[in-house]
Amino acid sequence: MLGLCLMPAVALGQAADEGDLPPPAAVEADAAGPGLPDDPDVAVGRAAYNAQKYAEAVTAFQDVARRHPRSAGVYRALARAASWAGQPETAVRAYRHYLQLAPDAGDATKVEAELKLAERKLSTPLAEGPPDDVAAALAVVKARAAADAFAGDDGALAALDTLLAMDYVGPEIAEATAAVDATLRARTDELIGRWWAPEATASKEALAAMAAGWAARAKRGALDYEGSRMSSAVTGLQQLAAGQFAEAVETLGPVAPGDGRLRYAQAVALARAERHVEAEQLLTALLRKADDPRVAALLGLVRRAQGRIDHALDAWRIALEPPGAGEG
Amino acid sequence: MLTLIATVMLAANPPLDWQFPGMSGPDLQAAVRAAAGPLPRGHLFDEAAREAHLAEVRWTDALGCLADEAECADGRRAVFAALQLAGQVVAVATSQGAGHRVVLTLHGLESAEPQVYSGTGATLDEAAKAAYAALQGRVTLVLTLDPPDASIRLDGEAFGQGSGTYTVPPGDHDLTFEAPGRRTVKQPIRADAGDTLEIETVLPAAVGHLSLKVEPASATVFLDGAKWPDPGTARELSPGPHGLRIEAEGYETFTTEVTVKSGTVHDLNMKLRPEEPDWREALSRPHPDTRARPWTVRADLRLGSARDGEVGLALPNGGELVNQDNAIGTVGVGLSVGWRGEHLLVEGLGLSYAAGSAQTGATFENQSTGDIDALSQLTLRPLWVGARYPFWRIEPYALAGVGFVWETFDVDRPSGAQQVSDTRFLLGTELGVRYAFDDALSAGMGAVFDFLPGGRASAAFMVQVGYAIDLPEPWK
Missing domain, CATH: 2.60.40.1120 (Carboxypeptidase-like, regulatory domain)
Structure with missing residues (x-):
């Protein structure tokens, strides 16, 4: 079994020694591995590679890699372009990224042989992982995200900008970007949870910082649906906390359906905006589904604000019912 | 939580909301209401009280935990705060054996953890009373007393009577149980709020x-x-x-x-009385020897004096001895027999003879004078009666009676000496004291006084010796 595995590598190694690199057409013809992403610069890079303008191809594929850092195929194309362009360090890192992202690809053995060929061209062995400056920048991004610092020059998003501006491409960039997004969402969800939880409060400062983080994130790329929902939710809560009740109603309106917490927050905003009728309608609907007594208590207060004491008492009786009192 | 309740009880604002869920809710509500007393401030036991309180709740811009403006333990506490309640008590009753168990779960405004207070009792009212006391931060005493109607004091003050369920403030106390005919029992107790102490006490018979x-x-x-x-x-x-x-x-x-x-x-x-000396003891009662033998024989020797006085005797040779002008000393002897009882003394027959010789002036008829040279008196006492009072061996006695005396005077007058005699009646008495040496022999002394007609008298001092004889007493 061992012998069977080694035989192709030896043959490829012999071919590499003879400078038998893949022809330019292999960039797009090698169907054994992952393909290239759907990006306009892919065509640019492919054209430059086929025209043996390998430096331009490297630039084009690096641009593609920055936008698609988790695409294995672009690293293989970048690696081969860099090899022909005489950039063995870039080639070695790209080959390693390819094998990291697609370890089970059909051409993995072949690419490993190419990686060894590229490594021979290095004057000194290249350590695993990104360069030190890139690694340091990655650490800064993660640290700031972990500290819930997203917006501003000292935020994780600014650090991510710095990282992206460096002459380095790799899946670590994608991981850092994804980590920032994930942290932003998690913290936002946690903040909404704190706003809803009776035993905790979401401070105005925390809400404002989170809203600013989402704004900064939106500037660096379009938000998906979940990102947009969270951005609006935290912004609406921040407006509610800031006493901007009407704005909060409008901000929360599109994203509240489906989330009882946000619907309740919208009801609070409506009540605070003295739109008691709308608040009562929303709370009445929410009361049918929610089992939190605060809904009934707030409903009673809204009715009391309208002078409907009997209806308020009805709501408060519900609010004061002990858990399980209506069962059995 | 206890502090909270105490505050609520004192300030009565905000109140506690009470809920009585379940089938037994109405009965338990009545029992708790009764346990709380006539004016339970700070408790919303029924719907009317609850509505009265909630009617005062107004809309406010400060929604607190309802709008994430403050922190509350949970949603229920947020509601309590919004509705200006100190908390809520959920009361549930269950059957426990032959009795009842009431569980009061207090959801206080300040604590996320509910506080559970329970009480048991033979009746729902007793169980509710115990549980309510626990909630109030009091100690429940379940007393089983013998006798069952014993009086109870708490820290010295009248507290209650009879077996049953009572509540007291937490801390150290002294219980005292009392009942007529029973011994008072003191029972110190120490308990924390909410504790239930079951005390069985039997009051022992009083001492x-x-x-x-x-x-x-x-x-x-x-x-x-x-x-x-x-x-x-x-x-x-x-x-x-x-x-x-x-x-x-x-x-x-x-x-x-x-x-x-x-x-x-x-x-x-x-x-204690000091012991009597032997002699006093002895003197306190007669010695048996003084009573041993009833019949007595006595002999005496006497020294006497025949006092002067009117004689009035005719002389054999004519003339009359009118008067004895001076006393005449006599010497005599006596002998008597008698009987003695416990105190009665009878001298059946006494005979004595006394004689004296001295030239004593005398007056004769016609106021002539002469001398009496000698005088002899033979006296017979037929029956003298008296009394005696013996103590120890000493016996004082007294006798009195009548007798006859045969007097003989030797007179000397110028016409010549002559002798004249006469028998006279007399009244006599004898006083004396004797000492019984044993049950037979005794000795003593005494004085005899005889009173003769004409104002003459004689007295004699005598020493005597007696002998008691144990002869039958015919009347016994």
């Missing part, structure tokens, strides 16, 4: 207390036959009679019976 102050202090006291080393310290005794004996050297032993009354402290002072 009395006895203490003695004895004089002399060295006296030894025996109580019911056992030595009592410290009689000055009050001792508990069962009600009823107890034997008491007090002994001391040189004193008469004192024995008595003391009846101890229940619940009574008997403080007695006992002073």
Whole structure:
């Protein structure tokens, strides 16, 4: 079994020694591995590679890699372009990224042989992982995200900008970007949870910082649906906390359906905006589904604000019912 | 939480909301309402009270935990705060064996963890009372007393009567149980708020207390036959009679019976009487020898004096001895037989003879004078009666009676000496004292006074010796 595995590598190694690199057409013809992403610069890079303008191809594929850092195929194309362009360090890192992202690809053995060929061209062995400056920048991004610092020059998003501006491409960039997004969402969800939880409060400062983080994130790329929902939710809560009740109603309106917490927050905003009728309608609907007594208590207060004491008492009786009192 | 409740109870604002879910809710509501007393401030036991409170709740811009403006333990506490309640008590009753168990779960405004207070009792009312007391931060006492109607004092103050369920403030207390005819029992207790203490107490039969102050202090006291080393310290005794004996050297032993009354402290002072000397004891009663033999024979020797006085005797040779002008000393003897009873003394027959010789002036007829040279008196006492009072061997006695005296005067007058005699009647008495040497022999002395007609008298001092004879007494 061992012998069977080694035989192709030896043959490829012999071919590499003879400078038998893949022809330019292999960039797009090698169907054994992952393909290239759907990006306009892919065509640019492919054209430059086929025209043996390998430096331009490297630039084009690096641009593609920055936008698609988790695409294995672009690293293989970048690696081969860099090899022909005489950039063995870039080639070695790209080959390693390819094998990291697609370890089970059909051409993995072949690419490993190419990686060894590229490594021979290095004057000194290249350590695993990104360069030190890139690694340091990655650490800064993660640290700031972990500290819930997203917006501003000292935020994780600014650090991510710095990282992206460096002459380095790799899946670590994608991981850092994804980590920032994930942290932003998690913290936002946690903040909404704190706003809803009776035993905790979401401070105005925390809400404002989170809203600013989402704004900064939106500037660096379009938000998906979940990102947009969270951005609006935290912004609406921040407006509610800031006493901007009407704005909060409008901000929360599109994203509240489906989330009882946000619907309740919208009801609070409506009540605070003295739109008691709308608040009562929303709370009445929410009361049918929610089992939190605060809904009934707030409903009673809204009715009391309208002078409907009997209806308020009805709501408060519900609010004061002990858990399980209506069962059995 | 206790602080919270106490605050609520005192300030009565905000109140506690009460909920009585379940089928037994209405009955339990009534029981808790009864346990709370007539004016339970700070408790919304029923819907009317709840509505009255909620009617005062107004819309406010400060929504607190309802709008994430403050922190509350949970959603329920947020509601309590919004509705201006101190919390909520959920009351549930269950059957437990033959009795009931009431569980009050307090959801206080300040604590996320509910506080559970429970009480049990034979009836729902008792269980509710105990649970309510626990909630109020009091201690529940379940007392089982014998006798069941014993009186109860708490820290010295009248508290209640009879077995049952009571509540007291937490802390240290002294319970005192009392009942007529029973011994008072003190029971110190220590309990924390919410505790339930079950106390079974049997009051033993009451006792009395006895203490003695004895004089002399060295006296030894025996109580019911056992030595009592410290009689000055009050001792508990069962009600009823107890034997008491007090002994001391040189004193008469004192024995008595003391009846101890229940619940009574008997403080007695006992002073022993010094023992009587032998002679006093002896003198206190007659010696048996003085009564041993009833018949007596007595002989005496007497020295007397025949006093002067009118004689009035005709002389054989004519003339008359009118008067004895001076006393004449006599010497005589006597002999008598008699009988003696316990105190009665009878001298059946007494005979004495006394004679004296001296030239004593005498007056004769026609106021002539002469001398009396000698006088002899033979006296017969046929039946003298008297009394005696013997103590120890000494016997004072007195006799009195009548008798006859045969007097003979030797007179000397110028016409010549002559002798004249006459028998005269007399009244006499004898006083004396005797000493019984044994049951037969006695000796003594005495004085005899005879009173003759004409104002003459004679007196004699005598010493006597007697002998008692044990002869039958025909009348016995």
